[in-house]
Structure formats: C-alpha cells, structure tokens
Amino acid sequence: MRNALGDLHSQALRDLEGSLGVSPRPATNAAVGFQWLGVNYPAVMTTLAVGSTIEFGGRLFDVKFSLIVRKSVVAQSAQPFTAGKTLIYNGTEYRIVNVRSPAAGASWHLDLIDPNR
Numbered sequence: 001m002r003n004a005l006g007d008l009h010s011q012a013l014r015d016l017e018g019s020l021g022v023s024p025r026p027a028t029n030a031a032v033g034f035q036w037l038g039v040n041y042p043a044v045m046t047t048l049a050v051g052s053t054i055e056f057g058g059r060l061f062d063v064k065f066s067l068i069v070r071k072s073v074v075a076q077s078a079q080p081f082t083a084g085k086t087l088i089y090n091g092t093e094y095r096i097v098n099v100r101s102p103a104a105g106a107s108w109h110l111d112l113i114d115p116n117r
Helices: 004-020
Strands: 034-036 039-041 044-046 053-056 059-062 065-070 086-089 092-100 107-113
Touching: 053 092, 053 107, 086 107
Parallel strands: none
Antiparallel strands: 034 039, 034 086, 044 065, 053 059, 065 107, 086 092, 092 107
16 A cells, blocks of 8 residues: 655655755765664754653653654664664764654654763
C-alpha cells in the first residue's frame, strides 16, 4: 500500500538535503548530517522543538534542536534510534531524548539535548 503523503514528505527531505549539499546516502567517511554507530547519515536540522521541555530520566531538559532523518536511509541501521543514546552532529555529541515520526511516516524526528547536563 503506497503512502502518497509519505512519498511527498520523503522527496521534500531529499530536495532539502540536496539544497544543503548533504550526501543522500549513508557513508563511513563523508562529512554528512550526523554520525550514529560509526556511520554518517544525511539529516536536516530544525529548531521547531527548541525550548520544548522534555522529561527524561526523572529530570526536565530543554531541547537544543532536532534532526529530521529519512527512514529510507536508516532502514539498514544495526540499531534503531533510542532515547538515551548519543550521536555526533557537527563534531559535538548530543543525547537523544525523544524519537518520533510524523503522520506521513517517512522520517524520524530526533530531539536532542546536551549530554553533559
């Protein structure tokens, strides 16, 4: 069963990645979106969730920013995104506090915080 809205959303993310010069495929040696488990993945950063407060581990945290990642490029990942794990974006480590997928279902939205807080 095709998801027309999901296809449209995925194409829009690919177009945005192209406009930003982000590699469209995972790579082990390219400077792209973010690094997860030693592999670089394309992503688009958004500030829509900045200032949101999320409870994680019994404490409240302010979201620094979010990454939007197409599901199709991480489908082969050895481990799904999990709250509490860390990733590297622009050379800085961040902790994932929330993983969500919008109604279109074509992407993951990862809300990130400073891991040292």
